[in-house]
Amino acid sequence: MPEKIKKRLEEEIKQLEYELTTELPAEIKKAVALGDLSENAEYHMAKQRQVFVNARLGQLKKRMGELAMVNLTNIPHDKVGFGATVTVFDESKNEEIVYKLVTSEESDVSQGLISTTSPIGRAILGKKVGDTTTVVTPNGKRDLEILKLVTIHDAAE
Known part of the structure; x- marks a missing residue:
């Protein structure tokens, strides 16, 4: 923690x-x-x-x-998980966005810190680079493509 x-x-x-x-x-x-x-x-x-x-x-x-x-050892090394920094391409906004998956206590969307339990967090959990997912947000459906992934293990090195 x-x-x-x-x-x-x-x-x-x-x-x-x-x-x-x-x-x-x-x-x-x-x-x-x-x-x-x-x-x-x-x-x-x-x-x-x-x-x-x-x-x-x-x-x-x-x-x-x-x-x-x-248990940090249970967090995948090659997929989106807690602590990962993920660059996604938002097709609806036609822009790249960087998110870091954190606990709900740390989340701050304006800083790019999203909770693993938020709609976007849940949608990208377990995804790999190149995967596309659709997330339903209060502002409508958004298609996100995973462009880059830095896991919590990569960041620790």
Whole structure:
């Protein structure tokens, strides 16, 4: 797992755990002291936030576990996979575009960083140089031809 992603996820987990164990109990205690809980908006908001924070913590911890299990040796050397930098020819735009396949936490389309779970990422995964694929995007169908591929293994050398 890339260290910056791990650090960012750990920081968010730490912040949410602090909120869950320190800030929210204090808010709930303060709201309870105000009296009738059935009409106490502060109490209901704090309880809703508590449910949200618990759910988000669960998501983040699950994602940390998933990312920790990524085995780089299983990523193909000759096909598009995680970490690959791919140059494609977009026939609908009549231009070459360079994409790097990254995790969903790192994705930034304006920088050419696309998630392996995005429509384009899914469409080009497993493809080789010379392959053509059709991807359905919110802007319509696009035909992409793989022109150049630099895998995560090539980049490490």
